[in-house]
Amino acid sequence: MGATKAYVITGPTSGIGFATAMELAKHGTVILVGRNRDKLNQVQKTIAGNGQKAICVVCDISDIRSVRSAAQQIVALQLPIAGVLNNAGIMLGKGSKSAQGWDMTYATNHLGAFAFTEALSPYLPDRANVIFIASAIEDPERKPAKIMGMRGGRYISAEASARGEWKEGGSKMAGIDAYATSKQCILAAAMALARENKRLHFNAVEPGITRGTNLGSESTNSVVRFIFGHLMAIIPPFSHYSSTPEKSAKVIAKILMDETGQTGIYFDEKGYPMIGSELSRDPKFQDRVVAETRALLQKVL
Numbered sequence: 001m002g003a004t005k006a007y008v009i010t011g012p013t014s015g016i017g018f019a020t021a022m023e024l025a026k027h028g029t030v031i032l033v034g035r036n037r038d039k040l041n042q043v044q045k046t047i048a049g050n051g052q053k054a055i056c057v058v059c060d061i062s063d064i065r066s067v068r069s070a071a072q073q074i075v076a077l078q079l080p081i082a083g084v085l086n087n088a089g090i091m092l093g094k095g096s097k098s099a100q101g102w103d104m105t106y107a108t109n110h111l112g113a114f115a116f117t118e119a120l121s122p123y124l125p126d127r128a129n130v131i132f133i134a135s136a137i138e139d140p141e142r143k144p145a146k147i148m149g150m151r152g153g154r155y156i157s158a159e160a161s162a163r164g165e166w167k168e169g170g171s172k173m174a175g176i177d178a179y180a181t182s183k184q185c186i187l188a189a190a191m192a193l194a195r196e197n198k199r200l201h202f203n204a205v206e207p208g209i210t211r212g213t214n215l216g217s218e219s220t221n222s223v224v225r226f227i228f229g230h231l232m233a234i235i236p237p238f239s240h241y242s243s244t245p246e247k248s249a250k251v252i253a254k255i256l257m258d259e260t261g262q263t264g265i266y267f268d269e270k271g272y273p274m275i276g277s278e279l280s281r282d283p284k285f286q287d288r289v290v291a292e293t294r295a296l297l298q299k300v301l
Helices: 017-022 037-049 064-076 104-123 143-147 158-162 176-196 224-235 245-255 281-295
Strands: 006-010 029-034 054-060 082-087 129-133 199-204
Touching: 006 104, 017 037, 017 245, 029 037, 029 064, 029 143, 037 054, 037 143, 054 064, 054 199, 064 104, 082 104, 082 245, 104 129, 104 158, 104 176, 104 281, 129 176, 143 158, 158 176, 158 281, 176 199, 176 224, 176 281
Parallel strands: 006 029, 006 082, 029 054, 082 129, 129 199
Antiparallel strands: none
């Protein structure tokens, strides 16, 4: 059965996504979901060159209609999907808007990932694993984030987040509040889904501070780019949490292929359970995020 399994991965063309796609291709067919067809084809070619199989599905995760269309294409493939990795993520230095007119960071990191999972979930086989890539930046008490002047998730409501509005008193660094809030929401949603849907397994992974990813590359703020692209991986106390795309890929692939039924767990960069922010652990907050997200997504026909 092993080789016939399929794994879906969003954002597979660079960084952690690319490394994880390579890792998963050793264990089954990889369904590569991304917005750039040329880059997807390149990854597919690399996988085929290793004697393995990949299928490309073009999708802009920030665009809910594109997400639903991609999910339908994946369902139509009729493959036994063992795991779904919601990896695509961005950190923007200044606000830009998605196809729905929503804050691009929030639309990509939370709304799109959530909508993609909701569209696929009914069609996934029992016990399939769904993973969301989270970020410890969502936790206002996380030491490295505090040192940087980050204040964690600044959630008001799903509607406010979609408008690019965050609780006052946040980070002075452009784009950080949007990123932290989007990651807090998807972490909370993962935990809520794990409680709500016992047929599937939902977990989240904090991949660590990883050099060699494109995170922050979309940022217009060169300081943010330098901090996330290089500095944080090598300077204490940040270096304690450092990883590489290849190390992260091994951890993520192991969790995605796990058959023990673990669900509702937030894993750190080494694959051990970790604790998220107090808010992300609150079941009432988790359920509220899911309810508000669903209500917002229902407006997109």
